[in-house]
Amino acid sequence: MTDDEVLMRAIQAGDSRAYNSAVRQHIKPLGHYAFRMLGNSKDTEDIVQETLLRLWTHAQSWKPGKAGVSTWLHRIAHNLCIDYLRKDKSNVSSELSDELESGDRPAQAPEREERLAALREALHTLPERQRSAIILSHYQGFSNREIAEVMGITVDALESILARARRGLKAQLSE
């Protein structure tokens, strides 16, 4: 039995200690994913909270052998983010640039800083599914099969989305 199965069986049986342990394990990657998707901490908090609440209330719907817990949780978060972005696109605000500029990141050369700002902007304007694919692939460290599982598509379709996303980013950077 895998670690995921042991953990999920305990959560399915109502073990709140196992649940808290799973929350501690997954809250950071989920937070990073949602923040990169939405660009602000308020909406990130809502999405992460809802995702992790579903780990408790919908634990029975996790099936062993189908997807890892992390993949399953990212699928929930992905769907919530897509729904959120489609419902109220006008409300999406980006703290990403501000937070990073005021953070403790080492100073960059001005030219590189400009390129980074252009990339952040380009990421923000990518279609949601392309952005999600890039985030899951580049930052969250999932394999192509896992990303396809998260997004509910085939690996072929994922590769097309990723290629379009990278070409789009490159095109925007070269403008």
Next chain:
Amino acid sequence: MYQGQCGGSINMKMTAQRFERIVTAYGSEPARWPAPEREACIHFLTESPAAQALVAEYRELNLLLDAVQVPALTQMEQRVMRSLREATRDSLLDKVLDWLLPRQQHGMAWAWRPALVACLPLVCGIYMANFYSFGINSVENSWQEELYLISMNDYAEITE
């Protein structure tokens, strides 16, 4: 864009089209390429100048993507964990029921449930005996019967 084919491993052939697809999808870092095709891709890369040019073309994008970090979300994480703890906290009734009928599959939980079920008839019997005599006489009568039986035994011993 690329010409010809190149063998990447004993079991896998890498084509120029497939290599281009992999680099445009997964970027310039071999570590991010699909594991089953990675070895073939690396072999193809060493042999094809066009493949090296493509990787170089996507390298800057990879480096810039690496540089985009998210801020620390510690406070957000703490708030979420606090509210989740409250949302999933058991009530007193849940705690009592969990003690009586443990949901957690550890320790002696496997033995506790059958033992509790086996005790139920006993508990019911004790409870019902408080209200019904089931044809048994009062305590006083039963003592009289007891004395009578003892006296009969004594009589039998004397007659022998």
